[in-house]
Amino acid sequence: MASIRFESVRKVFGKVVAADDVTLEIKDGEFMVLLGPSGCGKTTLLRCLAGLERVDGGRVFIGEREVTDLAPRDRKIAMVFQSYAVFPHLTVFDNIAFGLKMQDRPRDEIKRRVAESARLLELADFLERYPAQLSGGQRQRVAVARAIVMQAAVLLMDEPLSNLDALLRLQMRAELKRLHQEIKATTIYVTHDQVEALSLGDRIAVMQNGRIVQCDAPMQLYDFPANKFVGGFIGTPPMNFLPGVVRVSDAKPVAVVGEAQIAPSAAFAPALALKNGQPILLGIRPENLVLTSSPQPNTIRARVLVVEPLGSHKLLTVQVGAEIAKVSVTPDERVAPNDDVWLRFDPEKIRWMDASTGETIR
Amino acid sequence: MRFKLESALPFGLLFPSVAFLALLILAPIGQAFLLAFQTETGEFALAAFQRMASDTAFNEAVRNTFLLLLTIVPLQIVLALAMALLIHARLRGQTLFLYVFAIPMAISDLAAGLVWLSIFTERGYLNSILQSLGWIQQPLLLLSYQNPQGIFAAVVVAESWRATAIVMVILVAGLQMIPRDFFEAAELFGAGTLKRTWYVVLPLLRPSLQTALIIRTLFAFQTFAVVFALAGRTLPVLAGEAYTWYYSNRNPAVAAAMAFLILLLSLLATVVYLRVLQVREEERAR
Numbered sequence: 001m002a003s004i005r006f007e008s009v010r011k012v013f014g015k016v017v018a019a020d021d022v023t024l025e026i027k028d029g030e031f032m033v034l035l036g037p038s039g040c041g042k043t044t045l046l047r048c049l050a051g052l053e054r055v056d057g058g059r060v061f062i063g064e065r066e067v068t069d070l071a072p073r074d075r076k077i078a079m080v081f082q083s084y085a086v087f088p089h090l091t092v093f094d095n096i097a098f099g100l101k102m103q104d105r106p107r108d109e110i111k112r113r114v115a116e117s118a119r120l121l122e123l124a125d126f127l128e129r130y131p132a133q134l135s136g137g138q139r140q141r142v143a144v145a146r147a148i149v150m151q152a153a154v155l156l157m158d159e160p161l162s163n164l165d166a167l168l169r170l171q172m173r174a175e176l177k178r179l180h181q182e183i184k185a186t187t188i189y190v191t192h193d194q195v196e197a198l199s200l201g202d203r204i205a206v207m208q209n210g211r212i213v214q215c216d217a218p219m220q221l222y223d224f225p226a227n228k229f230v231g232g233f234i235g236t237p238p239m240n241f242l243p244g245v246v247r248v249s250d251a252k253p254v255a256v257v258g259e260a261q262i263a264p265s266a267a268f269a270p271a272l273a274l275k276n277g278q279p280i281l282l283g284i285r286p287e288n289l290v291l292t293s294s295p296q297p298n299t300i301r302a303r304v305l306v307v308e309p310l311g312s313h314k315l316l317t318v319q320v321g322a323e324i325a326k327v328s329v330t331p332d333e334r335v336a337p338n339d340d341v342w343l344r345f346d347p348e349k350i351r352w353m354d355a356s357t358g359e360t361i362r
Numbered sequence: 363m364r365f366k367l368e369s370a371l372p373f374g375l376l377f378p379s380v381a382f383l384a385l386l387i388l389a390p391i392g393q394a395f396l397l398a399f400q401t402e403t404g405e406f407a408l409a410a411f412q413r414m415a416s417d418t419a420f421n422e423a424v425r426n427t428f429l430l431l432l433t434i435v436p437l438q439i440v441l442a443l444a445m446a447l448l449i450h451a452r453l454r455g456q457t458l459f460l461y462v463f464a465i466p467m468a469i470s471d472l473a474a475g476l477v478w479l480s481i482f483t484e485r486g487y488l489n490s491i492l493q494s495l496g497w498i499q500q501p502l503l504l505l506s507y508q509n510p511q512g513i514f515a516a517v518v519v520a521e522s523w524r525a526t527a528i529v530m531v532i533l534v535a536g537l538q539m540i541p542r543d544f545f546e547a548a549e550l551f552g553a554g555t556l557k558r559t560w561y562v563v564l565p566l567l568r569p570s571l572q573t574a575l576i577i578r579t580l581f582a583f584q585t586f587a588v589v590f591a592l593a594g595r596t597l598p599v600l601a602g603e604a605y606t607w608y609y610s611n612r613n614p615a616v617a618a619a620m621a622f623l624i625l626l627l628s629l630l631a632t633v634v635y636l637r638v639l640q641v642r643e644e645e646r647a648r
Contacts, residue, residue, distance in 0.1 A: 085543035089565040102552035130644040
C-alpha cells in the first residue's frame with residue numbers, strides 16, 4: 001500500500017500548460033477522483049504519475065519513493081485505460097495474465113491469481129474468449145481485472161466508464177466502489193462526470209486550466225464550492241448564480257437582487273457587512289429554493305417558464321429578473337408555465353461569491 | 363432511365379482499371395501461356411519446360427533464387443522492423459530518419475545495381491578507401507567469378523539497401539494504425555522493449571507483415587537488374603535466365619516457360635503467407 005504525492009508538478013505541451021504547479025497528496029488506500037472539463041489537465045496529471053508523460057518540473061512520489069524519472073514498468077502501478085487497451089490478439093486469460101507473465105511469475109501463481117480476479121469481475125466463464133467476442137462492458141471488466149491482478153499498491157483509472165452505455169455505467173460504478181472496498185488499493189480515478197466523482201471519491205480534486213481549484217470530500221465540495229466554477233460544474237443541474245448588490249443599514253447587510261432583499265445567515269453577515277455597495281453573487285442549489293405563493297421575507301419574485309416532471313422531482317426553469325434559474329420541487333407541487341411564484345432562499349444554504357473573481361466568501 | 367444509369371455507374375467506374383489490367387497484365391500472361399505451351403506447329407506440349415529444366419544453369423538459377431530469397435527477405439524484415447520502430451519511437455529528428463531511409467525507393471533497381479557496382483568493383487570506392495587507409499595492399503576482387511560468395515554477399519547488400527525501404531514504409535504505416543494505448547499498456551504492465559516487440563507489436567503488426575512479406579517475396583523471385591549489374595551471368599537467377607533465353611538464346615518459348623515458373627512460385631508463396639499469417643476473425647480489434 002502506498003500514498004502518493006505530487007510536488008509542484010508542471011507539464012507543458014507547446015504553449016498549453018496542462019499541469020501548472022500541481023501539489024496534491026493522496027493518502028494510502030484513498031479513492032481520489034480528478035474531476036474537470038476536457039482539457040483541464042486531469043488525464044495529463046494521471047499520465048505523469050504513470051510515467052507515460054515526463055514532467056517538465058516538480059516531483060512525483062509513490063510512498064516514500066521518488067518515481068519522477070522511473071519508467072512506467074518500474075513504478076509498481078496498474079492502470080485501466082479509457083479505451084481499455086485490451087489486447088485483441090490475446091484471450092481474456094492471457095490479457096489478465098499479461099502483467100504477471102512479464103514478471104516471469106510461476107505458472108501456478110499466474111493461474112491462481114487470474115482465476116481470483118476473474119472471479120471478482122465475473123469473467124470466469126469467458127477466459128478462453130477473445131476480446132472481439134465480448135461486449136463492451138465485458139471488455140471493460142477485462143481491463144479492470146488485468147489491473148487488479150497485479151495487486152499493485154496504486155491503481156489508476158482513466159475515464160474507465162465513459163465508453164459504456166448509461167445503464168451499464170451505473171452498474172459498473174457501484175461495482176468499482178465495491179471492488180475498492182475489497183482491495184483497498186490507493187486509487188486515482190479521472191473523470192469529467194461529476195456524478196461519478198461524487199459517487200466514487202473519498203475526495204475529489206476539481207481541476208481547471210491545469211490547476212487544482214478545490215480538493216475536498218464529495219459533500220463538502222457540493223455544499224461549499226470554493227468558487228463559481230466548482231459550484232457550476234458540480235450538481236445536475238448546477239448551482240444558480242444571481243447577481244445582487246450589498247447594502248448595509250444599521251450594520252446589518254442585505255443583498256439587493258432586483259426588488260428583493262435577501263439577508264445572509266449570521267455566519268456570513270460580518271463578511272458581507274464589509275462590502276457595502278459592492279456587487280455580489282448569490283449561489284444557491286436548485287433544491288434549496290422553496291416555492292411559495294405569496295411574498296415573504298427572503299423571497300424573490302419569479303415566473304415559471306418550463307416545468308419538467310422527472311419522476312422523483314420536478315425541475316422548473318424560472319425567470320428571476322433578467323436571470324434564468326433552475327428550481328427543484330417535489331413531484332406533487334402544483335405549478336404550471338407562466339405562473340408567478342415567489343422563491344424563498346434558505347439563508348444557511350446561500351453561498352456568497354465575489355462578483356468579479358467568482359471566489360466564495362468565507 | 364435514372365435506374366439504368368445508377369446500375370451502370372459501378373461498372374463504368376471499374377472499367378478503366380479492368381481495361382488496364384486486361385491490356386497490360388492478362389493479355390501478356392495469355393501470350394506467355396501460348397508461347398510456353400505451344401510448339402511451332404501449334405500443338406500443346408511441355409517441350410519448352412523440358413528444355414528449360416535440362417539446361418545446366420537451371421538448377422543453379424533455382425538454387426540461387428531461393429538462397430537469395432531466404433537470405434534477403436528475413437534480413438529485410440528485421441532491418442525494416444528496426445527502422446520502423448526507430449521512427450515510431452518519435453525521437454528527435456524522426457522525419458529525417460524517414461526521408462533518409464526512403465531515399466533508395468526513388469532509385470531504379472538497375473541504377474542501384476550500378477551504384478553498388480561502382481562501390482564493389484576492382485577499382486571501386488570500397489577498394490580505394492581501404493587502400494588509402496592502408497588496410498589492404500592489393501584491391502579485393504569481390505565480384506570475380508572465382509569468388510561466388512563475394513558476389514552473393516554483394517548482391518545481398520545491394521538488394522537489401524535498395525528494397526528494405528518499401529518494407530519499412532509498409533511497417534511504419536502498420537505501426538501507425540495500432541492505437542498507442544496498446545504500447546503504453548504493455549509498457550505499464552512491465553514489458554520492456556524486447557518483450558513489448560515480441561508479445562504486442564509483432565502480433566498486432568501481422569497484417570502489415572503479411573503484406574510486406576508477399577510484396578518482398580514476389581519481388582525476390584523477380585530479382586534481376588541488381589544481379590545483372592553486379593554479376594552478369596556468374597550468379598544465375600530465374601528472372602535473369604528468362605532474359606538470357608529470350609535475348610541471347612533467341613528462344614521465347616523457354617523464356618515464357620521460365621516466366622510461368624516464376625508466376626507459379628509467386629502464387630504459391632502468396633497462398634502460404636495468407637494461410638500462415640492469417641489474422642482470425644476473433645483476434646481482430648473492434
